[in-house]
Amino acid sequence: MKAAVESHDAKAGKPPAYVVALEDRLSYLPAAQLALVRRAYEVGARAHDGQTRKSGEPYITHPIAVAGILADLGMDVETIIAAILHDTLEDTPLSPDELTTEFGATVTELVDGVTKLDKLHFKNRQEAAAESFRKMLLAMARDLRVILIKLADRLHNMRTLGSMEVGARRRIARETLEIYAPIAQRLGMNRFKAELQDLGFRALYPDRHRVIAARIRTVLGNRREAMGKIEASLEARLTAEGITHRIVSRIKSPYSIYTKMRGEQKSFAQVMDVYGFRVVVDSVMQCYHALGAVHALFKPLDGRFRDFIAIPKANGYQSLHTVLFGSFGAPIEIQIRTADMDAVADRGVAAHWSYKDGSGPGNSAQNRAREWLSGLVDDQTRTASSLEFIENVKIDLFPDEIYLFTPRGRILSLPRNSTALDFAYAVHTDVGSHAVAARVDKKLAPLRAPLTSGQTVEIITAPSAVPSTQWLEWVVSAKARTAIRHFLKRLQHEDAIELGHRMLDRAMDALGASLEVLPPDALTRYLEENKLRALEDLLADIALGNRVADQVARALMHMQEGFAASFRPHAAEKILITGTERGVLTFGNCCHPVPGDEIMGYLSTGKGIVVHRIECPNVAEYRAFPERFIEMAWDRDVSGDYRVELRIIVANKPGVLAQVAAAVANASSNIENVEYKERDLMTATLLFTIEVSGRKHLADVMRGVRRLAVVNAVYRHPI
Incomplete structure (x- = not known):
């Protein structure tokens, strides 16, 4: 060679x-x-x-x-x-x-x-x-x-x-x-x-690039005069202060506009509705001097000042950022930095390059890059898997994801804004399905707690824990959402079969018959005629309101000659519920029934049974549809917490809300929501949405609230 x-x-x-x-x-x-x-x-x-x-x-x-x-x-x-x-x-x-x-x-x-x-x-x-x-x-x-x-x-x-x-x-x-x-x-x-x-x-x-680039040119053309006036004002003020400077107008790129439009759900006009300038001066002291000068020229917007000189970004970037309100109806973004800072912002680790066997001091970007890479070297010596190592590196490269650690050091990537429950499902579906709480950096946290990159998360599980529909509000990852929905769908099907069985048994019993003595060929013919694969599908259809149990029972009775004649109808027994049938039972928001209330059920197509209190104002309307009106009662053993609303009339004084909330909490009830309904000089009406286990628990809560001196009256809502 x-x-x-x-x-x-x-x-x-x-x-x-x-x-x-x-x-x-x-x-x-x-x-x-x-x-x-x-x-x-x-x-x-x-x-x-x-x-x-x-x-x-x-x-x-x-x-x-x-x-x-x-x-x-x-x-x-x-x-x-x-x-x-x-x-x-x-x-x-x-x-x-x-x-x-x-x-x-x-x-x-x-x-x-x-x-x-x-x-x-x-x-x-x-x-x-x-x-x-x-x-x-x-x-x-x-x-x-x-x-x-x-x-x-x-x-x-x-x-x-x-x-x-x-x-x-x-x-x-x-x-x-x-x-x-x-x-x-x-x-x-x-x-x-x-x-x-x-x-x-x-x-x-x-195509997207071409459209956005064309719109940028149009906007800049329309704003040329305004930008010239702002730049002239800045120039005059800084010169008057004796600050040696250079002003450069800043123009957003098509890609940055596109990502802001997508990520922040903003229109093109909203993203472009700003004037941007960079001021380059000779020294750090002049940076702060220039900041005071521009703040004297235009009013700064509250909370929009960032000092990246005192606290540089992770990549070594240094600058003062401020947002001003000018006379042209749009914010003015100003970046103030020295020439050295400007070079580092532009070229990063390559700025002022002098490589002397790695011993040179380097610029801030070089130093921070070397620190980052040194940390990666340390990490890789402790990480056996290259896959885990690459995930660790991505923590700093992809801001739209967060990276979390299991107690054993395994790295999991999740979408930004993920919660401890997302993490649980990322570990394993079974861990997610039985999760009850989490330890985040060894501190106890609820499943809905949001997580940030670098945290170590441990999931606490219990065999009895199962997903609920509320969990869907706590997760953002596709894996968690899919797993929860799959579980709820399976749970709903199982609950629907069990509840549908009870409903059909009740309907058959009211006709003096039962499924157990129904000839098998009669049931088979009914399923075939109605294009149902199995009895379970029929029972689930009944519980979900797609078929009425009484009508199915009558049809089954008449499927075989002479079968119906041997039975005599009688009054049907009430269907007993335990509250565990949440997959196919919902509780009316109009009356919020709790265990201990007299209740009834209304069969809603596709939704299953909606449970109401007997004194609910809507019950009279439901009685007009007897085939969908279901006699129900609470079983002896009932579980779960139930939502109820309290209307509380209090003295309109400072601190009242905190006193009432404390009384509710002292009675071991969770508060879901609080709102003021009415208020005048003397009194205020609060509407508390709380969770209770039954009427006795509700009575304890109301008694505790009623004892407060600032409370005039407590009512269950609706009365």
Whole structure:
């Protein structure tokens, strides 16, 4: 290989224009280092000889372009050489030993690190891909330049994506938006992040990008005069204060507008309804001086000031952020920072690059990136699974997800705003179905407690615990929601069969018959004629109100000749309920029945039985449909808590609500809701929605509330 390179060198003439252009951009390097760059081009050109890109250009134009992107960042000679040769180990016969002999071990390590990242497919959760990702992160931890080369490589690939076929374009664009842009953001490289996002958005959703970009141009054209006036006012004020400064207007990108519209459910006009400016000054003290100046010029909006200088972001970003209210009817967003901070905000870890064996102080983004990567190295030594390691890394890369730990250190990813109950189902469906509480960072918490990234969560279970419909309000993950619904559907079916059996038995008994003595062929014929697969389907239909038990009983009685004649009808017994039939029983919100009340049931199609108090004002209407009116009563053993409303008339004084709430809680009742219904100078009427186990419990609650001196009267609502 070396002889071949030397032969190529001998024949080499004037370098192509793109090489000359690269050398011009590298004018900050000494002459000896520029000679090394020229040598790297010659080796790379020879290695890639005969290879072309999809566009038909010689392949070497790509690594030269990658080196040019890094040259614009002012990167050192080793980074530039590694960029020129970054594809040689994977795509050419050039060996690591030859590379080391020619350019040194550091360049070989950089090229090797980038090569491993190229082999990674992030959509693939296989162990091999995760292990490759782990190795790449470790290479980054040893040398940040690995990821800088890869990001420049991806940026040039995105700039030249048009020559790829549609499927490949979409795949690469999605990977860019999901992986590379977040990595650039995590490293503080906002210039790279912004261009990667814009190019990825354009390739993935070309129509959406075109429409939003056109609307941005229209809005900016309409606002040019207003923005000019605001900028002139800022300019005059800062000059009067003697602050050396530079003002730059800020324009939102199509991708940032698109994500805000989707994530915050805002219209385009709402997202764009703001004027943005960046003020760059000479020193930190001038940042705060400029802040005072702009606050004197325009009124600041309360609660919209952020000091990222005193407390930098995780990626090293520093700036003062404030939002002002100007005379043009829209907020004015101002960012104030020094020139150094501006460079770090733009280039992140690549700003002011000086690499001296990793011993240089570096900028804030470099220091924080190294701390982050150092933490990852520590984590990976304690994590046997590469899959867990990659999940750990994603904590910082994907803000739309949270990452949580089990007590044994397993990492689970969940959607943002997930609760302890979501976590329980993520551990295992059986754990979720029997969950009763959680310990979050060793502190007891309810299942509905929201979680944040990094917490350790332990789920407390009980064999008797089962999901309820209320759980659906506490979860956000698809897995938890699906599991709860499946359980409730199965529970409803089982409850429906059991309750339907009781209803049909009651109806048959009222006719002087029973299912047990019904001839099997009569039942079989009825099921076939009504297209029912089994008796269980018939019973469930009865409980859900799709069939009336009395009508089914009569039909069954007449399915066989002579069968009905041997039985005599009598008064039907009441159906007894225990409260465990929640899958097919609901309790009327109009009267809120509780155990101990006299009750009746009304069969509602598709909903099952709705239980009402006998004194409910709607009962008279239900009696007009005797086939759906069901005589019911509470069984001896009743379980569960039942919602009831109390109307409480109190003195209109400060602290009354707290006193009443405390009295309710002291009686061991949960408060679901409180609202003021009426209020005047002397009295107020409160409507408490509480949970009780029965009439006796309700009486205890009312007695405790009635004892308060501030309470004039307590009534069960409706009376």
